Amino acid sequence: MTDQTINSIAAPAKDRKEDLYTATPAQLIWRRFSKHALAVISLWFLVILALCALFADMVAPYAPFEVQRLRTLAPPTGIHLFHEGKFVGPFVYGLSRERDAETARVLYETDPETVLPIRFFHQGDDYNFFGLFQSNIHLFGVDDRRQQINLLGTDDLGRDVFSRLMHGGRVTLSAGLIGVVFAFVLGLTLGSISGYFGGWIDNSIQRLMELIRSVPTIPLWMGLAAALPIAWDPIVVYVLITLILALIGWTHLARVVRGQFLAIRNEDYVMAARLAGATEYRIITKHMLPSMTSYIIAALTLAVPEMILGETALSFLGLGLRPPVVSWGVLLQDAQNLRSISLAPWLLSPGAAVVLTVLAFNFLGDGLRDAADPYGQ
């Protein structure tokens, strides 16, 4: 009885130390990663962003192609809580459209009489969720059919920019991720072959990588992207664009993988596996690759923003994805000239989304890279 009480008091202090010895690598990595505050915040941001993009139909209050003729280039609607000093919960004011008598320019004015409370899980337009089911539930919306809630304003056809941003996120983020997957497969295969076998194989793969890197990136992207015919199906163009991005991005990953392979090729456990008669394939996949997964994940995370920037830049120039596909780069085409920006600065909001996403991926990648070697310190 007494023994037990002493044990239970002494246990916590001992446990913590014991914890460190018995923790799995995953636990150690997570512990180091969670010390990097910016990386954790970025991770949350990206998770939320990915969910928004995945459930874009639901998060967006309107369909991405819904044209409102009487609501072109409307400014963002502000969200208020108090109406005439009284708390009514989140609501927006209605918007009235007029024309300037002299210049015939469209002017919008908030109408302080119409109070439109924001309804959550509001029933709006029908949509088809990836062909799985039909629904009309939106995360938020307003009841009035003639008024809208435009968190980020509307574009020159009266389409809700926020809704388009969510749908564009789906295309841009997935293009980045798929591009990285392509680059990863190429880089991992060639990088591991190069690093493991060395000799003339290593030499020729290195030469190939040098060749690809010696062609300047942006003109090469432009050249390849310009080769895609306009008339092709947007989905095919989308896949090809990600392939083009990956075609150049893989050399970077291959370098990381090759460096890691060179570093651990002569470790004892690899020698042991070889002496035990394991095949080359088994040594590479079972013994060597697992020891560098964390490095590879970090390198992959850092490669995503480049893909996203590449897609955005190409689409912006009109060489990548084209309307009706909605991506952030395509959305930014609307903000290409000075006139539209000075008239409607909110058209630049997809740019802000790109910057935030790229930064978040960079921070996340930095955090992962620091956490990649849990035994480092």
Place this chain on the structure above:
Amino acid sequence: MLAFIGNRALLAIPTLIFISFISFVIIQLPPGDYVTAYAAQLRHAGEYISPLQEEMMRDQFGLNDPMIVQYWRWISDIVLRGDFGYSLEWNAPVSTLIWYRLMLTLAISSASLVLTWAIAIPVGVYSASRQYSFLDHLFTVFGFLGKGIPDFLLALILMWLAFAYLNMDVGGLFSPEYQNAPWSFAKLGNLLSHLWIPLVVLATGGAAGLIRVMRANMLDELGKPYVETAYAQGLSEARVVWTYPVRVALNPFISTVGWALPALFSGDVITAVVLNLPTTGPLLLQALKMQDMYLAGSFILILSVFTVVGTLISDILLAWFDPRIRNA
């Protein structure tokens, strides 16, 4: 050393041949050719040429020959006569179109490179020697922002701010009234008032990354015993920092200076399109869209040659500074 340079230069030759072929293949990739694009453009303007006429144009331009024949004609003219072919769209020799723009691009880019270094080196040194100070944090934020903002977006925002709040006329290199005017001080002033946006845009993008590199290099060096020794000798901080660790920390800069050369020519493509600069970028974009293959191909080829030469220079510089590489 001479053997090393010779070895490297020899390696560059197959690379160049490969690149020239790739650039030619890339511009041939799109279905259709210049005549198709030209006919489409004419139809757009309400005119019409018959298929027979199209065929005649193809014959005249030699577009019906096999690709390898066209490639050979193109590359042998370049190598033997320095003739880059004929721009079908502009109806002028490629070389007359290209060189002016290349020179302009080079001028803008090298000015921005100097600006980049002028910002990055002092800021990086300051950030490292006053680690975790307020300004260090500020520069860190700036560095990350510069990394995250695409160049063309920065150009757009700066253009908008200059236009909306400073009431400036931006875009292009000259105001319309100076476009064709002879050179004068007024024109020079006009040029400078347009030039700052591309310079700032290009310099911010580059400086953001370099500040981080410089800071990291300096932090590595500042803790070393030789720095302490220098302090112990009674030297002032400025003298210690700028005479010893900075010189070592600059080494990676020197070894990558060769890579700056191709970046100088190609890095500003998108910015130039946004800002409507008469540099290589917009012309290349237009040539690609119109399938003006000799023009586009020559551009990609010239840019690639600069990349290869740049890599060669940086290899040689690296070997110069590091005997381990030279003798390997």
